[in-house]
Amino acid sequence: xxxxxxxxxxxxxxxxxxxxxxxxxxxxxxxxxxxxxxxxxxxxxxxxxxxxxxxxxxxxxxxxxxxxxxxxxxxxxxxxxxxxxxxxxxxxxxxxxxxxxxxxxxxxxxxxxxxxxxxxxxxxxxxxxxxxxxxxxxxxxxxxxxxxxxxxxxxxxxxxxxxxxxxxxxxxxxxxxxxxxxxxxxxxxxxxxxxxxxxxxxxxxxxxxxxxxxxxxxxxxxxxxxxxxxxxxxxxxxxxxxxxxxxxxxxxxxxxxxxxxxxxxxxxxxxxxxxxxxxxxxxxxxxxxxxxxxxxxxxxxxxxxxxxxxxxxxxxxxxxxxxx
Amino acid sequence: xxxxxxxxxxxxxxxxxxxxxxxxxxxxxxxxxxxxxxxxxxxxxxxxxxxxxxxxxxxxxxxxxxxxxxxxxxxxxxxxxxxxxxxxxxxxxxxxxxxxxxxxxxxxxxxxxxxxxxxxxxxxxxxxxxxxxxxxxxxxxxxxxxxxxxxxxxxxxxxxxxxxxxxxxxxxxxxxxxxxxxxxxxxxxxxxxxxxxxxxxxxxxxxxxxxxxxxxxxxxxxxxxxxxxxxxxxxxxxxxxxxxxxxxxxxxxxxxxxxxxxxxxxxxxxxxxxx
Numbered sequence: 055x056x057x058x059x060x061x062x063x064x065x066x067x068x069x070x071x072x073x074x075x076x077x078x079x080x081x082x083x084x085x086x087x088x089x090x091x092x093x094x095x096x097x098x099x100x101x102x103x104x105x106x107x108x109x110x111x112x113x114x115x116x117x118x119x120x121x122x123x124x125x126x127x128x129x130x131x132x133x134x135x136x137x138x139x140x141x142x143x144x145x146x147x148x149x150x151x152x153x154x155x156x157x158x159x160x161x162x163x164x165x166x167x168x169x170x171x172x173x174x175x176x177x178x179x180x181x182x183x184x185x186x187x188x189x190x191x192x193x194x195x196x197x198x199x200x201x202x203x204x205x206x207x208x209x210x211x212x213x214x215x216x217x218x219x220x221x222x223x224x225x226x227x228x229x230x231x232x233x234x235x236x237x238x239x240x241x242x243x244x245x246x247x248x249x250x251x252x253x254x255x256x257x258x259x260x261x262x263x264x265x266x267x268x269x270x271x272x273x274x275x276x277x278x279x280x281x282x283x284x285x286x287x288x289x290x291x292x293x294x295x296x297x298x299x300x301x302x303x304x305x306x307x308x309x310x311x312x313x314x315x316x317x318x319x320x321x322x323x324x325x326x327x328x329x330x331x332x333x334x335x336x337x338x339x340x341x342x343x344x345x346x347x348x349x350x351x352x353x354x355x356x357x358x359x360x361x362x363x364x365x366x367x368x369x370x371x372x373x374x375x376x377x378x
Numbered sequence: 379x380x381x382x383x384x385x386x387x388x389x390x391x392x393x394x395x396x397x398x399x400x401x402x403x404x405x406x407x408x409x410x411x412x413x414x415x416x417x418x419x420x421x422x423x424x425x426x427x428x429x430x431x432x433x434x435x436x437x438x439x440x441x442x443x444x445x446x447x448x449x450x451x452x453x454x455x456x457x458x459x460x461x462x463x464x465x466x467x468x469x470x471x472x473x474x475x476x477x478x479x480x481x482x483x484x485x486x487x488x489x490x491x492x493x494x495x496x497x498x499x500x501x502x503x504x505x506x507x508x509x510x511x512x513x514x515x516x517x518x519x520x521x522x523x524x525x526x527x528x529x530x531x532x533x534x535x536x537x538x539x540x541x542x543x544x545x546x547x548x549x550x551x552x553x554x555x556x557x558x559x560x561x562x563x564x565x566x567x568x569x570x571x572x573x574x575x576x577x578x579x580x581x582x583x584x585x586x587x588x589x590x591x592x593x594x595x596x597x598x599x600x601x602x603x604x605x606x607x608x609x610x611x612x613x614x615x616x617x618x619x620x621x622x623x624x625x626x627x628x629x630x631x632x633x634x635x636x637x638x639x640x641x642x643x644x645x646x647x648x649x650x651x652x653x
Contacts (some may be wrong), residue, residue: 111517117547122506122540129510132488132496133518152500153537157507161488161497 056081056210058240066206069101070231072170074206076101078213079138083109086217090135092116094123100140100170120145124153127165136164136217142176143169143185143226151191158222159197166216166223173228173263173314174348174356181347184356190319192224193292199245200291202226202313202321204236204266208289211243219245226291228263228314230353236266236287246293254282257375258302261312262288262321265341268357269312271364276371283310283371294324303329303336307378310339310371314362317342339374341367380600384429388596391463392424393650396623398459400646402475403638409476412484414633415453418560418593418618419527425599426525427460435465439490442522445511447496449504450529450558451485452635458482466493502535504528505555509544512553512611523606527556531563534572539584545611546585553611554603555586558593560620562631577615586613593618624649 056062056078066074083089083105092114097106106113114130116123123139131137140146146169147154158165169188176183192198199221201212209227216223241249248260252273261269266287273283284306286298302309309329311322322340329335341361348359357363361370380388396417403411431444448457455475462472467481471492474480481489485499498504508526515522532538545553557577561568568574581588587608591598593616602614620634621627624646627636 114513116540116544119540119544121502121537122509122544125503125506125537125541126510126513126544128496129507129512130514131510132507133511133514135514153503153506156497156500156503163488 055085055214058207058210063207063235063238066209067233067235068231070233071206071209071227071229072099073101074209075140075168075213075227076103076105078210080105080108082213082217083112086136088135090114090130090137092123092127092130092137092139094118094120094141094145096141096170099142100168120150121153124150125157128157128161128163131163131165138166138168140168140170142183143172143188144183146170147185147188147192147224154192154222155195159195162197164220164222166225168225168227170227172226174360175228175230175353177348177351177353177356180350184348186314186316186343187319188224188226189291189315189321190323193319193324197221198292199223200226201245201289202228202262202291203289204263204287205233206235207237207241211241212289215243215245226263234267236270243289246290246295248286248288248295248298250284250286252283252285254284256306257281257283257308257310257371258286258306259283259310259312260286260288260299260302260321260325262291263314265312265314265362268362268364268367272367272371275364275368279372281372281375288321291321291324294328296328299325299328300332303332306336308337308339308371308375310341310374312341312362312367315342316345318345337374337378339370341370380597385596388424388428391428392421393653395420395424395456395459395463397647397650398463398472399455400624400638400643402455402459402473404643405473406476407638410635410637411455411476412452412635413455413627413638414562414620414631414636415450415529415558415560416455417622417627418620419450419453419558420456420622421594421596422527422556422558422599422616423456423460425596425603427464429600430603431525435493438466438493442520444522445495445508445524447504447508447526448486448498449526450501450532451498453529453558454484454486457486461493464493501529501532502537505538505541508553508555509541509548509550512545512550513548515552516548516550522552524553525556527558529563530557530559530561530568530574530577531571533557533574533577542581542584542586549609550611551609554606555611555613557613557615558618559615560618562620562634564634566631577613581613586611588613588615590615590617594622
């Protein structure tokens with residue numbers, strides 16, 4: 055359905071998550087007759103220009119009206135369309151949350167929503183456009199799958215995986231162009247099952263979205279200092295891979311969760327809720343945005359304020375590890 | 379023109395549905411029911427289900443069925459009573475309304491086999507879903523019509539006006555919205571709470587064909603529903619009386635969500651029998 059080659063992986067990395075979404079949807083539209091993409095005046099931002107010109111019959115633009123977008127998407131899906139909706143993450147989730155709950159989750163309507171530019175990449179535009187709340191609010195609604203891909207291949211995989219489920223799905227896109235590559239080659243991608251990228255001992259890093267790559271870099275830095283860590287790609291936040299989390303809690307002295315999200319409500323909270331069920335559980339270090347609106351600025355500046363650059367992650371782990 | 383025989387049939391159905399509503403309300407006592415808005419919309423629903431819409435009770439997911447969405451989900455009692463009367467589910471099931479483990483809670487939940495097209499209850503959402511169904515019909519060249527019933531108080535919701543903008547934009551002449559314009563909302567009149575007067579002018583300015591009718595008069599309702607040659611989406615503003623049908627409920631907003639007592643139930647039955 056989507057051809058995975060070294061060239062496509064490189065290309066997805068260069069163009070970044072939003073154009074990658076457009077490219078992937080363009081590919082699957084060729085073979086899925088009942089595909090429908092619904093946007094709220096963001097086709098250009100979602101890399102959908104070529105898509106909408108090529109497949110006008112598989113495209114609906116509702117204008118800047120996200121509540122209406124979800125309702126219309128639900129109506130289309132109720133008639134057998136496989137529907138993707140997309141707009142910027144805050145508007146794709148918070149603005150139309152009640153519609154997501156009622157029209158999709160409660161009504162058992164399997165629409166896939168894609169939140170563009172989530173996390174901190176929109177730092178220069180301010181906190182209206184950053185999104186550190188989407189996982190938290192959606193996670194509290196029953197019946198929704200939440201995917202958070204680490205790179206271009208992850209996006210392609212999550213889009214294809216969302217076609218296989220009849221549940222509402224949220225795909226959270228983080229990062230920008232020249233997006234670092236986590237997966238150089240094709241990989242198994244099963245909803246609800248983390249991918250282990252580094253095998254280590256004593257410490258497990260469970261990261262999601264862009265923070266997977268930063269965790270790999272942090273792991274290299276830690277290795278240089280003689281600290282061994284495992285790294286997992288939590289590409290699915292919900293349903294959580296409880297089996298892996300529990301194993302990490304049993305085997306390790308420290309679990310570290312890392313996300314471009316508020317530390318409340320996101321991956322860290324989800325992992326914490328799981329590991330408290332484990333007897334004599336391990337210590338948990340939750341890295342993310344520490345429940346504040348950060349000062350607007352460029353992406354690197356935003357990550358730095360949140361302590362999410364690879365060197366900062368490594369340093370936080372060293373401190374936590376030495377305090378054990 | 380509605381022939382007299384049909385009119386008499388539809389009037390008798392309305393009477394039967396109102397009776398079912400008060401029976402369920404009585405059975406549910408001392409718990410309250412949303413009776414006022416249910417009674418105001420009965421005649422509109424009867425016109426749609428017993429005269430206008432095409433559907434197949436034994437094939438509820440028939441692709442070409444006309445769609446109906448109860449956006450004012452709290453007025454569900456009349457809707458459930460009609461679906462039960464048509465045979466989508468039994469009278470016994472109807473009486474499970476609001477009880478533990480029921481499939482018929484106080485606001486409808488999508489259940490195609492029971493004839494319940496979609497979930498509603500959080501106000502202002504039905505129009506967008508109806509628009510989705512109407513766009514699907516246009517894109518697939520399918521000849522079904524979509525109806526959505528909204529409340530006048532519901533039109534306080536901004537999402538209604540997002541839909542109001544969208545339907546003419548997508549040229550949805552296969553969509554008819556209806557407002558149950560009884561003039562009352564939960565805590566007062568529309569004008570006291572948030573003015574929504576002159577729906578005709580408002581919707582016309584958004585690009586709809588808007589028609590005001592007596593929402594209890596089957597002849598008038600038939601006239602507007604049976605002919606549709608408009609190239610625009612249509613909105614029928616049904617002027618109604620909240621609690622229509624009984625002396626103690628008509629225009630009495632305490633019946634927005636009220637408790638039926640034995641005495642009032644007996645009075646209601648007596649009044650129905652006199653009609």
